[in-house]
Amino acid sequence: MFFRLYPNPQSTDPSGSFPELPLLLVNTKQPRRTSEQVANVRNLLTHYEDITNSMLDTIDKITNEAHNIITDPDFSNHSGSPHIVRLGELIRINHGILVSLGVSHPRLERVRELIDHAGIGWTKLTGAGGGGCSITLLKPNIKPAIMKELDNKLSSEGFEKYETTLGGAGVGVLWPAVTHSSELGHPVEISQEMFLTAKGVEGVESLVGVDSDGKRKWRFWREWTPES
Numbered sequence: 001m002f003f004r005l006y007p008n009p010q011s012t013d014p015s016g017s018f019p020e021l022p023l024l025l026v027n028t029k030q031p032r033r034t035s036e037q038v039a040n041v042r043n044l045l046t047h048y049e050d051i052t053n054s055m056l057d058t059i060d061k062i063t064n065e066a067h068n069i070i071t072d073p074d075f076s077n078h079s080g081s082p083h084i085v086r087l088g089e090l091i092r093i094n095h096g097i098l099v100s101l102g103v104s105h106p107r108l109e110r111v112r113e114l115i116d117h118a119g120i121g122w123t124k125l126t127g128a129g130g131g132g133c134s135i136t137l138l139k140p141n142i143k144p145a146i147m148k149e150l151d152n153k154l155s156s157e158g159f160e161k162y163e164t165t166l167g168g169a170g171v172g173v174l175w176p177a178v179t180h181s182s183e184l185g186h187p188v189e190i191s192q193e194m195f196l197t198a199k200g201v202e203g204v205e206s207l208v209g210v211d212s213d214g215k216r217k218w219r220f221w222r223e224w225t226p227e228s
Contacts (some may be wrong), residue, residue, distance in 0.1 A: 018167040019075045021087075022138040024121065027160040028107035030131030037128040040102040055097050062094050079140040088122035088137050095124035103129030111159060118150045138163075179207050 044052040066087060069075065075083050095112065098104060104125055111134045112123040121138040154161050177190045190207060198204045 019070060019077050021077065021166040022140075023164050023166050024115070024136040024138055025126075025162040025164060026111045026115075026134045026136070026154060027162075028105070028111060028131055028133065029158060029160065030105055030107040032105070032128065032131030034128040034130075037103040037130045044101060052101070055101060059094060059097055062090050062097075066090050077140065081140070084137070084140070088139075091122040091124045091137055098125055098129055105129065105131045107131060108134050110157065111154070114150060114153055114157075118146055120146060120150065177208065 041052070069083055069087050069090075072083065077084055095104075099109075108125050108129070108131070115121060115123045115136055119139075120142050121136040123134050123136040126133050126135045151161060178187045179190050179194070194207060195204075198207045
């Protein structure tokens, strides 16, 4: 969720439970070139190295703090939740830094302005910036009339809006996926039927398997049963 140009080694940390986060995506329909945005940041590094590195360090800290919030076992996404508010504030701060790095665009700032005025959530640019889409973490229990008014404004200015949810109950298997279940005796590609009929966590682990160190090998995970 947080744009990062910091040159630290990349790493992947599995999450045992990822909370459901309601999101609003807005397509600015503004073309952008990633190379131009990278050049903007490189130019800042050349002329303001210490200041630019400080901003990149701050983005790194924001990313780690967001990770800590999302993986908090007591995370709540209900109305008035301090977790949602704090995560939203990190999104707002992150976007402000990206603006300072020169990778935003007037169309992105217009989307943020409209959403801030509606008071429905916290917005930041996505990807390399310079156009493309914005992403908004929505507040819980938004009144339909407010969202409808926002829809009309976005549409009248040529934006496209999509509502979606990040996270949710279930597991996601990297595709294509092959089972090495001892019951089958040979590698077989996992079909939708095989996946859906697996019994609970144990059944999914038996079907999909785990790494040599005992960790689950799929990228996204939440406790799941066929009944849910």
